[in-house]
Amino acid sequence: MPEKKARNIGAILCPNCGKLINANSKYCIHCGLKYPGKQNVFIKLMTMFNKRLSYTKMIIYFCSGLYILSIIIDPSALSGSGSIFNLLSPSIYALDRLGMTGQYALLQGRFWTLVTAIYLHGGLLHILFNMLWIRQLGPMVEELFGLSRLILIFTISGVLGFLISGTLNEAYTIGASGSIFGLMGALIFYGRDRGGFFGQAIFKQLIGYAILLFAFGFLFSGINNWAHAGGFIGGYLTAKLLGYSERRPETLIHKNVASISLIITVLCFILAIWNGFF
Ligand SMILES: [Zn+2]
Incomplete structure (x- = not known):
C-alpha cells in the first residue's frame, strides 16, 4: 500500500x-x-473545552479570581462595615477599573462592560450565591443544549440583561445574575417545548426557581431586577x-459562533483592563 494512503486511516465524528x-x-456523506x-x-477550542475543561467550572474560577483581584486593587474592602450583605464588598473604584457596567459606562461608549460586568461581583x-446557581444550572443546560449553546445562552442573556437595565437607568451594575436568569429561561423554554413527563418536570422545577429568585430580588435593595428580567428573556429567546x-x-x-463569543469576551476584558489601568 502506498505510504500516502496509510497516513490517516480511520473513522472520525463529523464536526458538524x-x-x-x-x-x-472530501465531504460528510x-x-x-x-x-x-x-x-x-474553533472546533479544536470547543473539543478542548469538552474534554479537558468544564465551562461551568471555568466561569466559577474566573469570577472568583476577578473577585479576589477586585479586593486586592482596593483593600479598603477588607475593612468593610455594616450588614452581612456588604461583607467583603469591593469598592466602586476597583470594580469600575475591571469593567463594571451601567448607564454611566454605556454613555461613555464603554460597550465592552456589557460583557465584563457579568463576571464581576x-x-x-453576592458571588457565593451566584456561583451556587451557576454550579446547579450550568451542567443542566450543557446536558440538554450542548457546550456551544450553553456558552451562547450564558453570554447573550447576561449582555441583554445589562443592556436593558443600562437603558432603563441603573447607575452601577455587575454580576452573573442576568446570565443565571438566562439559564433558567433556556431551561423553561426546553421544558415547555419538549413537553412529556421529563419536559414538564423541568418546567415545573425551573418556574419555581425563577419565581423564587425574581421575588427575592424585590426583597432587597440594590438588586438589578431589570437585568434579571432581561436575562430571562435573553435566555428564553436564545434557546428558542x-x-x-x-x-x-x-x-x-x-x-463557530460560541468560539467567537469566547474570543469577544477575552477582547472585552483586554479593553476593560486597558481602559481602567492605562
Ligand atoms: Zn456531517
Whole structure:
C-alpha cells in the first residue's frame, strides 16, 4: 500500500453533524460538510473545552479570581462595615477599573462592560450565591443544549440583561445574575417545548426557581431586577432560536459562533483592563 494512503486511516465524528465518517472523505456523506477531517481552530477550542475543561467550572474560577483581584486593587474592602450583605464588598473604584457596567459606562461608549460586568461581583454573599446557581444550572443546560449553546445562552442573556437595565437607568451594575436568569429561561423554554413527563418536570422545577429568585430580588435593595428580567428573556429567546440537542444536534455554526463569543469576551476584558489601568 502506498505510504500516502496509510497516513490517516480511520473513522472520525463529523464536526458538524456528529455522525461517524471516514477521516479522509472530501465531504460528510450525512450533512455535506466539506473536508470534515480538517478541523478549524474553533472546533479544536470547543473539543478542548469538552474534554479537558468544564465551562461551568471555568466561569466559577474566573469570577472568583476577578473577585479576589477586585479586593486586592482596593483593600479598603477588607475593612468593610455594616450588614452581612456588604461583607467583603469591593469598592466602586476597583470594580469600575475591571469593567463594571451601567448607564454611566454605556454613555461613555464603554460597550465592552456589557460583557465584563457579568463576571464581576459586589460582595461575598453576592458571588457565593451566584456561583451556587451557576454550579446547579450550568451542567443542566450543557446536558440538554450542548457546550456551544450553553456558552451562547450564558453570554447573550447576561449582555441583554445589562443592556436593558443600562437603558432603563441603573447607575452601577455587575454580576452573573442576568446570565443565571438566562439559564433558567433556556431551561423553561426546553421544558415547555419538549413537553412529556421529563419536559414538564423541568418546567415545573425551573418556574419555581425563577419565581423564587425574581421575588427575592424585590426583597432587597440594590438588586438589578431589570437585568434579571432581561436575562430571562435573553435566555428564553436564545434557546428558542438555537434549539436543543434532542431536536437539533449541535452544528458547526453553533461551535463557530460560541468560539467567537469566547474570543469577544477575552477582547472585552483586554479593553476593560486597558481602559481602567492605562
Ligand atoms: Zn456531517
